[in-house]
Amino acid sequence: MNGSQRHGPTRVPGLLYGGDYNPEQWPEQVWAEDAALMKEAGVNLVTVGVFAWARLQPAADRWDFDWLDRLLEVLHAHGVAVDLATATASPPAWLVRAHPEVLPVTADGVRLEFGSRQHYCPSSPHYRAAAVELARALARRYADHPALVLWHVHNEYGDHVTECFCPRSAADFRRWLAQRYGTVERLNAAWGTSFWSQHYGSLAEIEPPRTAPGPGNPTQLLDWRRFCSDALLACHRAEKAVLDELSPGVPVTTNFMSMFKALDYWQWARHEDLVSDDAYPDPADPRAHVRAALGYDLMRSLRGGAPWLLLEQAPSAVSWRPVNVPKPPALRRLWALQAVARGSDGVLSFQWRASRAGAEKFHSAMLPHRGTAGRAWRESVRFGAELARLGSVAGGRSRAEVAVLLDWESWWALELDDHPSARMRWPELLRPWYAALHARSVPVDFVAPGADLTGYRVLLAPNAYLLRDSTAHWLTRFAAGGGQLVCGGFSGVVDEHDHIHPGGSPGPLRELLGVAVDEYWPLPDGATTPVTLADGRTLAATLWSEWLESLGAETFARYTGGPLAGRPAVTRHGTAWYVSCHLGAEPAAERETGREAGGDPGAGTGADEGIGAVLDAVLAAAGVTPLLELPPDVEATVRTNPDGVAHLFLLNHGRHPVAITLPDRWSGAVDLLTGARAGDTLPLGPLDVAVLRRWHHPTAAPSPTTPERPEPR
Template sequence: MSAPRTGSGRQILPQLGGIGYGGDYNPEQWPEATWAEDVRLMAEAGVNLVTVGVFSWTRLQPAPGELTAGWLDRVLDMLADAGIWVDLATATASPPAWLVAAHPEILPVTADGTRLAFGSRQHYCPSSPAYRDAAADLARRLAERYADHPAVAMWHIGNEYGCHVSACYCETSALAFRHWLRARYGELDQLNDAWGGAVWSQDYTSWDQIQPPRAAPTFRNPAQQLDFAHFSSDELLACYTAEREVLATHSPGKPVTTNFMGLFRPVDQFRWSAGMDVVSVDNYPDPADAEAHVASAMACDLTRSAGGGRPWLLMEQAPSAVNWRALNAPKAPGQHRALSLQAVARGADAVLSFQWRAAAAGAERFHSGMVPHAGTDSRVWREVVGLGADLRRLAPVAGHPVRAQAALLFDWENWWALELDSHPSSSLRLTELLGEVYRPLLQAGVNADFVHPESDLSGYRLVLVPALYLVTDAGAENVRRFVADGGTALITFFSGIVDPHDRVRLGGYPAPWRELLGLRIEELAPLPDGATVRLEGSGTAAAAAAGRLWQDVIELRGASPLLFFRGGHLGGRAAVTRHQFGQGSAFYVGTLPDRATLSRLIGQACQDAGVTLWTDLPDGVEAVRRGDYLFLISHLDRPVELDLGARRLDLLTGAKVGPLAVLAQRDVLVLAWDDPGSGAVGRSDG
């Protein structure tokens, strides 16, 4: 479950005196003669925080035993002398060749039995005792040596846990999985019941018979797959926790973090964040995507939410292109700045990039750096320097919380279960549906948190429930109580279908919310890829509309229809409904409407909830309140004119702007917004 929602208002690293700025610094990849130039250029760019040593295990420990860290001593001393703080990595993301040679069993095994080889990164089984012991030993040696070094501000454990190996299917993992299951279920009979062992003769008579869900002739047991996903996240967390405990012992008081990857399925960030002093994220939206800013905003909001509303750290982003897509487009002029300041608007107290100097060798040699291959006579470098100046001007924003009126219910166990096989449709993907539901909130300037279904909802006005297929009894009751007490909820298709063991809740869908929604769903009728169904309605949803992906066969039991299916065997039956329940109201969306229609429906839910909407903002311009500051960020390649309602101080220029202001292409305004009653440019309270 997530941490409390409200932010503390404290800066993540007060010694920075404002917003952190920098990136991954890998001096071990470069001749020592370049290090002085690096420090000089960092000062020119306004860098005050760098991550050091993420992939330096071999250079720190070329063989078992003591550190060979004289080079790192010199690097940290140089950075300390320059007033640059360090996020020091434990360097355990990629085990060295000598460790693999001594313990080949640490190499991970895939579901089909293939053992992966050395020569890449993250080549370790998360359950391997040999890997965990070696990683903890290295973390201890580093902490003992650098706990009191004047440059070290915080610790960085591992790197992008689960990115390449999210689960291992070897015999060591199988044994660990059995231990995990015994702790979870206690008795074998309880496991057999939870897993539906009577189906396909899958009852177990001994714990030793249980294996990971390896490759099999056809669909594997869904409850077994769900438990293995939970176990795999926990095993990765155990790797992190083992190092964190070492750091807490030998370097007490220093913040500890690792870098999440936004909407990343294998790792339950709500569960992990309890052991993180600072929540961090790597954010790589595709510059070639016209809606890259939407995916980026979701990643920012999720990271803030995982940290309980506290300020967070953007650990990695690309100053321009990455190296790992099929086509690696560079960022357009101004795009890196706009997305960086978007992160600050949504709660980041530090903006870092991967990496400081673009590599000349290795798999990431075409991943952009703050110092590009072209050097300082380049657009990228000029933008890097300009962003540093912007962030210095935004020092007053650091530590301020982001308040949200809306909550998106989100749960990793639901995500794991939702995308298993043998479902009504394999085309339903949670991140895609989240994007469709989130986009209207972004366009209307409505701040949203990602919230675990069992977390406190009383601070929100609107709760959106996109495809919460798996929900606990407590989570279902939480939503019901929220509406009964006066809140507004919008629930989509394929929600409330199964319990935590992936057992169908019987009696008609969605069993826990039939009374809340005033309806009963008899059948699920997903649509083929590319197919649409026409929708018709009245009132605010009167315009021509269409649905795709899904249809529910809805039987009304008190709910009022807002949209009907038109044509086909469901012609004339309700597609979207609204129902008064207690003091509040609940919307149900039984298909995926086109974007304009979905935007109107979510707008209507916002109006029911009393959520403040922003109007007259062009698509591609976002408005975000953080504390007493209003960020207006354009992701457009053209200028737009905005009516600010009055003259306001822009922190980025120090000048007053408005009431009419022109926002240049991909430009940003950060306005002192001292009127607590003023919600937005062109505001409509509904």
């Protein structure tokens, strides 16, 4: 099956390839040259107009679409499809000068100025009206243009401005609170305003949580986080509604930013036709691919396993880190294919042609400052040809038996102030758990509270600080049905109002887990405490520990040093496990790099694999086995198309060649990147990739030297 016979998330056949194109930065005579070079590189999709508001609408009463008309015609003539942006991420100067209240205000009362991007208050009626008007004008003009295959709303919501504290935002916050609570009496009860004389006589007395003399009300801060995510989502939904009305059938996306705290992407993904992501792993971090894999698994999970799209990545160096390390050629290819391996139906970059001016002029591009003489250009052409060979991957899905609970509300609540330890941050708690599964080649999905858990054998909750009763019932049903449930420490602490559960943690999970937490025992920076398993292996806990009382749970591991010596550290109660400490050591293969998977201080001793030692027992109890037995630093995924054709991706993130023993079902499969047929053992060089395709009946698979056709049904 060739790429032209399978469609991904748009009507463009095969996998998508291209990047952000900003033609407004260049003389018009450059456009035809760019389009010709795009065709040479195999580019089939470019994102256009992301920051073109001032060019499209030079004044409140004046529009200029002629240049965009000509551009789209040039691109279409060269076979390049368009992801057309609504250009609303950067309001033009005329708008903010006519309505200065559009500009956002910080918690300290400082109004941020024009001259960068995302300089707007999400609640501003002037901004929202102007943004919707622009989206409507674009949709009316281009809804039926043959080049248009995808709408791109805004750009990276929340990247610079996630909140605004102006009077308009305050009024919008009060409206949101009225919808949530109905009466001020219910709000006072939820916010616990009897503490510190914070009682409100009416909703009109409430302001956003601006800078105050001391700690703020934690429930108010939690509600503020909820409101800010909703306020930005309202902006997105207003634009999408216009596009859906005037341009039905053309999918709509907005680019996410991997695991981004400020926005509840579960809520946002409900309003996406296609989830897209911007990912910028750091080439200076030898474990960056593990964090990237985590983000890609999240993107795939946001819409129930549907393919997503890598809308931005850097061809080489970025321009915004303190030190911007370039990508070696092999790493650019490896990391791009990693995204495809984990569910992306394409690879787009920021950007196509390197800018000569502006804040991102040192950011790499597919066509660098040297033009076609630069190595980046040669790599762009080479990779475009390779990606075209993988067209049959488009639309493929992956299957996992392990799920990880990700609750944005709990994340927000966990990282509020005045907790036993400020070191308990959700990403740092999650990463060692994920890294252990990644090192074991165990596929992972992320799930929201209340999600359908059919098909999952293991559910991990590295932290569930905020736990609603409904979520506790959902977890209990999973374990009662035979699923292995693992909860990390500091879980089941508060309800949805950030009020401590009666009787303390783990709150409504106490009976299920068979334990009670008597006292939290956080560890100072750099300190560790030993935790010994029944088989005698000793792990090292960092950051966190708890004085745990068993209420029927058996002890899987004990504290064997310090003030908690002899007390349970990890327990099991039927199919429900509780890990009361942070076992944040990295897997052994990762220790060789000198960096920790979770970014945490401290590590284990001897052969310690931290949380992995616990998860091994959980996986064994659940009957979950690795996708493949792999050498260290090799990653494997499988994407299967609706017709049953499967693709096995093997990625060597190490700096040494490896030999991978293939199961019988993959022996003889064709490597789409080389055309070679795999044997029982597959050699893979440093930073190299193989993509094997398995047909329904191996004997019917085409020869790697002949044109490929779909197998007859």
